[in-house]
Amino acid sequence: MEFREGIPGPAAIGRPVPGSPEPAAGRRGGQPGLGHHAAFAALGETSFANYVAATQPHLLPGRMFDAPRGPEGRPMTPEALGVPHGTTIVALQFAEGVVIAGDRRATAGNVIAQRDIEKIFITDSHSAVGIAGSAGIAIEMIRLYSVELEHYEKIEGVAMSLDGKANRLAGMIRGNLGAALQGFVVVPLFAGFDTEEPDPAKAGRIVTYDPTGGRYDEWLGYHAVGSGSVFAKSSMKKLHRTSADLQTTLRNALEALYDAADDDTATGGPDLVRKIYPVVVSITGAEGAVRRSEEEVAGIVDRIVADRAENPGG
Amino acid sequence: MTMPFYSSVDQLLRDRSELARKGISRGRSVVVMTFSGGVLFVAENHSTALNKVSEIYDRIGFAAVGRYNEFEGLRTAGIRLADSRGFSYDRRDVTSRWLANTYAQFIGAAFVEQQKPYEAEICLAEVGETSDGDQLYRITYDGSITDEPQYVVMGGTTEPISAKLKDVFDGGHDLGEALATALEGLQVPGSGPGNGTEARVLGEKALEVAVLDRSRPGRAFRRITGPVLRNLLPAANRGESADEPNVRGGDEAPAAGGALPENGTMGGTGKPPSLN
Numbered sequence A: 001m002e003f004r005e006g007i008p009g010p011a012a013i014g015r016p017v018p019g020s021p022e023p024a025a026g027r028r029g030g031q032p033g034l035g036h037h038a039a040f041a042a043l044g045e046t047s048f049a050n051y052v053a054a055t056q057p058h059l060l061p062g063r064m065f066d067a068p069r070g071p072e073g074r075p076m077t078p079e080a081l082g083v084p085h086g087t088t089i090v091a092l093q094f095a096e097g098v099v100i101a102g103d104r105r106a107t108a109g110n111v112i113a114q115r116d117i118e119k120i121f122i123t124d125s126h127s128a129v130g131i132a133g134s135a136g137i138a139i140e141m142i143r144l145y146s147v148e149l150e151h152y153e154k155i156e157g158v159a160m161s162l163d164g165k166a167n168r169l170a171g172m173i174r175g176n177l178g179a180a181l182q183g184f185v186v187v188p189l190f191a192g193f194d195t196e197e198p199d200p201a202k203a204g205r206i207v208t209y210d211p212t213g214g215r216y217d218e219w220l221g222y223h224a225v226g227s228g229s230v231f232a233k234s235s236m237k238k239l240h241r242t243s244a245d246l247q248t249t250l251r252n253a254l255e256a257l258y259d260a261a262d263d264d265t266a267t268g269g270p271d272l273v274r275k276i277y278p279v280v281v282s283i284t285g286a287e288g289a290v291r292r293s294e295e296e297v298a299g300i301v302d303r304i305v306a307d308r309a310e311n312p313g314g
Numbered sequence B: 001m002t003m004p005f006y007s008s009v010d011q012l013l014r015d016r017s018e019l020a021r022k023g024i025s026r027g028r029s030v031v032v033m034t035f036s037g038g039v040l041f042v043a044e045n046h047s048t049a050l051n052k053v054s055e056i057y058d059r060i061g062f063a064a065v066g067r068y069n070e071f072e073g074l075r076t077a078g079i080r081l082a083d084s085r086g087f088s089y090d091r092r093d094v095t096s097r098w099l100a101n102t103y104a105q106f107i108g109a110a111f112v113e114q115q116k117p118y119e120a121e122i123c124l125a126e127v128g129e130t131s132d133g134d135q136l137y138r139i140t141y142d143g144s145i146t147d148e149p150q151y152v153v154m155g156g157t158t159e160p161i162s163a164k165l166k167d168v169f170d171g172g173h174d175l176g177e178a179l180a181t182a183l184e185g186l187q188v189p190g191s192g193p194g195n196g197t198e199a200r201v202l203g204e205k206a207l208e209v210a211v212l213d214r215s216r217p218g219r220a221f222r223r224i225t226g227p228v229l230r231n232l233l234p235a236a237n238r239g240e241s242a243d244e245p246n247v248r249g250g251d252e253a254p255a256a257g258g259a260l261p262e263n264g265t266m267g268g269t270g271k272p273p274s275l276n
Helices: A036-041 A048-055 A136-154 A162-175 A177-181 A229-239 A246-263 A294-310 B009-025 B068-088 B096-113 B159-169 B175-186 B226-232
Strands: A091-096 A099-103 A106-108 A111-114 A120-124 A127-134 A188-192 A202-208 A214-216 A222-225 A279-284 A288-291 B030-035 B038-044 B053-055 B060-066 B120-126 B135-139 B146-150 B151-154 B207-213 B221-224
Touching: A036 A048, A036 B068, A036 B096, A036 B151, A048 A162, A048 B068, A091 A127, A091 A229, A091 A246, A099 A120, A099 A188, A099 A202, A099 A246, A120 A136, A120 A279, A120 A288, A127 A136, A127 A162, A136 A162, A136 A188, A136 B053, A136 B068, A162 A177, A162 A188, A162 A202, A162 A214, A162 B030, A162 B226, A188 A222, A202 A222, A202 B151, A214 A222, A214 B146, A222 A229, A222 A246, A222 B030, A229 A246, A229 B221, A246 A279, A246 A294, A279 B096, B009 B060, B009 B207, B030 B060, B030 B120, B030 B159, B030 B175, B038 B053, B038 B120, B038 B175, B053 B207, B053 B221, B060 B068, B060 B151, B068 B120, B096 B120, B096 B135, B096 B146, B135 B151, B151 B159, B159 B175, B175 B221, B175 B226, B207 B226, B221 B226
Parallel strands: none
Antiparallel strands: A091 A099, A091 A222, A099 A279, A106 A111, A120 A127, A127 A188, A188 A202, A202 A214, A279 A288, B030 B038, B030 B151, B038 B207, B053 B060, B060 B120, B120 B135, B135 B146, B207 B221
């Protein structure tokens, strides 16, 4: 090292000069001040979320979460804050893959916070996530999650395995536990297509979570989360078979959402006046994750509504 | 107390340049060029697993030559930086100009601070909405950054390739024509690692090809492999590659290979650089 120390000037860059005050953010430590050094130093790290946690922890959803306090010093509840909540998400496995769908309503207490919120997100070419719970944190979490999947794919050159994707999402929900304990719960529903599974009838997968990050694989072919999930699940139990084709499955998904909206005030039914229909995503081996077009969804919804006009119970 | 011996800054930097340039020039070449549908990357690469070309972000691609472990570190850092910026700002705020500048800062600092400079040269390419918006940046081992309007040639013996491309390049080419043009350059006599005077034929297995496709929404980067690549290649390139002379390419050269004796002469200044 003697050789290096013979060089004046530029060699001192990045080293604290003896006697001078330490810069607030030393660049060797990979601190935010000169953040790009951390990017070059993180050898072998393939997780974007871990990288963000190490370099910019303030960007993580739910991290260092301290709920605002009311006048008496107690933490305020999401209801008191008027935080919007997402409601019903359904996922159905079928012969060629999996379908995931969600209504468009967000509520804050007994008020409709938004009529056309989107709660289903395509997270990469073969997966999608629906969110129920505290909308703000959930949307931020899914944004991070999508980057996480893309980041891994770009660094490794191959997509993450389906179980890897399901576990990464579990980790993020666990990271939100502090906020969940204060009422800001996020409960996603994961749907994916396992491209390594040779049998397409088994390749569609549904994974559910609890607020502590517990991961549960659903092998019975359908699941729902959110306030209307009880009604949606009953509907799917009667209607859905995993041997169904895509068109039948799309209809079953929309029927289940209709039933949820029928009995749960927080779930929005199809808004025929404003032309707001549920978001439906199909994930198959042939097409990957595709959002079904509005015309297609509107067509199915119109038929369901016409049928219900004759027989309200479906 | 030991006294550090004196070496002029000028001498030091010259030695490092020499080392980096030699290391890079032992490698096989990469051509990055614009064409009507976006940006084309063509690398001569006999490895199927270790890539020289990569996706960075929606509209940004990366190509590198030199030592694999070094440019792989640069590549992953670029992906981290781009994803961080896109996550904390917006996807549209990730630009190749910003990233190229960050690379230049980092590589430039390493060149003056570190014992050994990067033996790597990289090209960042961004595809625009129209061909006027396409951008190519070349960043060399010392942090120099240049903005090239049409094409970038990096790696081994680049002069004959650049000279050839100067004659045959046309930004209005379609993908097939652009690929043929790039191959004309890469196969020009004297461009191979052995500096042979024969024109070579690079087959599918010796090539790594990718595009930034202007027409694709979102992530524009796409690798071209297998049957798709075979059908795009000129007829002469669809068979096996011609035999390579038995020389060590840059990818297999030892670290700081530029400091090793070559043809009986010492690298650089005639005395071995001190790497204590």
